[in-house]
Amino acid sequence: MANKHAILSASSSERWLNCPPSARLCETYDDKGSDYAAEGTEAHSLCEFRLKQALGLPTEDPIENLSWYNEEMEDCATGYTAYIVELLESATQTCSDPVIMIEQRVNFSRWVQDGFGTADCIIIADGVMNIVDYKHGKGVEVSAVANPQMMLYALGALEIFDDIYDINEIRMTIFQPRKSNVSVYEMTKDDLLKWAETDLTHKAKLAYEGLGDFHCGEWCQFCKAKAECRERAAANLKLARYEFQTPALLDEEEISDILGKIDALTAWATDVKEYALQQAINGKDWPGWKLVEGRSNRKYTDEAIVAATVEGAGFDPYEHKVLGITAMQKMLGKSRFEELLTPYIEKPQGKPTLVPESDKRPAYEYAQRAEKAKNDFMEEF
Numbered sequence: 415m416a417n418k419h420a421i422l423s424a425s426s427s428e429r430w431l432n433c434p435p436s437a438r439l440c441e442t443y444d445d446k447g448s449d450y451a452a453e454g455t456e457a458h459s460l461c462e463f464r465l466k467q468a469l470g471l472p473t474e475d476p477i478e479n480l481s482w483y484n485e486e487m488e489d490c491a492t493g494y495t496a497y498i499v500e501l502l503e504s505a506t507q508t509c510s511d512p513v514i515m516i517e518q519r520v521n522f523s524r525w526v527q528d529g530f531g532t533a534d535c536i537i538i539a540d541g542v543m544n545i546v547d548y549k550h551g552k553g554v555e556v557s558a559v560a561n562p563q564m565m566l567y568a569l570g571a572l573e574i575f576d577d578i579y580d581i582n583e584i585r586m587t588i589f590q591p592r593k594s595n596v597s598v599y600e601m602t603k604d605d606l607l608k609w610a611e612t613d614l615t616h617k618a619k620l621a622y623e624g625l626g627d628f629h630c631g632e633w634c635q636f637c638k639a640k641a642e643c644r645e646r647a648a649a650n651l652k653l654a655r656y657e658f659q660t661p662a663l664l665d666e667e668e669i670s671d672i673l674g675k676i677d678a679l680t681a682w683a684t685d686v687k688e689y690a691l692q693q694a695i696n697g698k699d700w701p702g703w704k705l706v707e708g709r710s711n712r713k714y715t716d717e718a719i720v721a722a723t724v725e726g727a728g729f730d731p732y733e734h735k736v737l738g739i740t741a742m743q744k745m746l747g748k749s750r751f752e753e754l755l756t757p758y759i760e761k762p763q764g765k766p767t768l769v770p771e772s773d774k775r776p777a778y779e780y781a782q783r784a785e786k787a788k789n790d791f792m793e794e795f
Contacts, residue, residue: 420528420529420530420531421437421438421441421527421528421622422437422526422527422528422529422618422621422622423529423531424522424529424531424562424563424566424567425531425563426440426636427562427563427566428561428562428563428632428633429633429634429636429637430617430618430621431562431613431614431617431618431621432629432631432633433626433627433628433629433630433631433633433634433637433645434617434620434621434624434625434626434627435620435621435624435625435626435627435628436621436628436637436639437621437622437624438621438622438623438624439624439638439639440637440638440639443638443639449482450551450553452481452482453482453487453550454549454550454551456476456480456481456482456483456487457482457487457490457491457548457550458534458548458550459476459480460476460477460480460483460487460488460490460491461490461491461494461495461534461548462516462517462534463475463476463477463491464491464492464494464495465494465495465498465499465516465535466516467495468495468499469499469502469514471516484744485744485745485746485747485748485750486592486743486744486747486748487550488747489591489747489748489749490550490591490592492749493589493591494548494589494591497546497589497596498514498535498537498546501537501544501546502514502537505537505539505540505544506539508539508540509539509540512537512538512539513536513537513538513539513575513579514535514536514537514538515533515535515536515537516534516535517532517533517534517535518532518533518535518536518571518574519531519532520532520533520567520569520570520571520573520574521570521573521574522566522567522569522570522573524569524573525569525610525611525614525615525618526566526614526615526618526622527618527619527622528622529566529570529618530570531563531566531567531570533545533546533547533567533570533571534546534547534548535548536571536575538575538579538581541579541580541581541582541583542581542582542583542584542585543568543571543572543575543579543581543583543584543585544585544586544587545564545567545568545571545584545585545586545587546587546588546589547563547564547567547586547587547588547589548589548590549588549589549590549593549595550590550591550592551590551592551593552590552592552593554635555590555593555595556588556590556593556595556597557588557597557599558586558587558588558597558598558599559597559599560599561586561588561599562614564586564588564599565586565606565609565610565614566614567586568584568586568606569606569607569610569614572603572606572607576603581603582602582603583600583601583602583603584600584601584602584603584606585598585599585600586598586599586600586601587599628643628644628645629645630643630645630646630649630650630678632678634646634678634681634682635681640682640685641685641686641688641689641690642689646682647682647686649678650675650678650679650682650683652675673768674770690703739759742755766778
């Protein structure tokens, strides 16, 4: 792992490609880690260990040093390892000596100043380079389609291996087990290089120099300046032009426009409130606002003493119920959970919800019809 942090990192490339000046702006903020990031880092370590172990490569067991290790993480690492091994075995069907690199450092500074990163796994066979990136997150489903992080890794890998293996095709894969997501995107080497020369290089130069225009979008989610950004505020406050009229007074296009911005508006408002709260806790005074003690719930000071006291009075202090599905799966591990309990799990039909047309799920009316047809068919037998 590198000690130096890239200003234009591959992982944040979607943001600085769409909003070039955000790269330098984020430099003014401290790097604050999160539990999610720490868990993801440990999951990557476990995946690397399990994969090298499966391939008979020298490695050290990191488990005793993993604070977030559990059965779910083990299942994820096992699934990732099985997937990579399957890719490698598939490559051997057409290539006698496929090449695999694990946690490969790549440098794409030919196009992005000081640009470098680490690709989780690279497999090269028959002129095809497959780059696989493990994602441990379960919040946002990550797509490999035109994913700039993956494309930067591919450029860096080409710098190392293209002259040796004569690569013609690039295959990029996101493996995200906690979202049951395996996303694959393919492009030719020529198309990748064309993107690098016609789009990437110019935007990377602007970003490195702190130039260009601010532009908000989905990439704001992980931006350090998201709570204070004036551009993001202006974009969200454009909803004020509707003057929050009764929905019945808005036309269809206006309502559709608002629906497309509501989630971003809500996220922005939450970010601003959280930022203002943290600043107030640190001593900042906001005109017209004050910091007060919030509501709290009563709690036991010592549960063991409480339990013993209640039992001594002749009562049962414990609540006896079956663990919820998430807690049960965490306890048993995904594979064991499915083995034991799949026959006893059902998933009721969800409530209707409005989503963009790009959402993968079928329209609700079609889902209803399919369910009704299934029920009608079962009743006939």
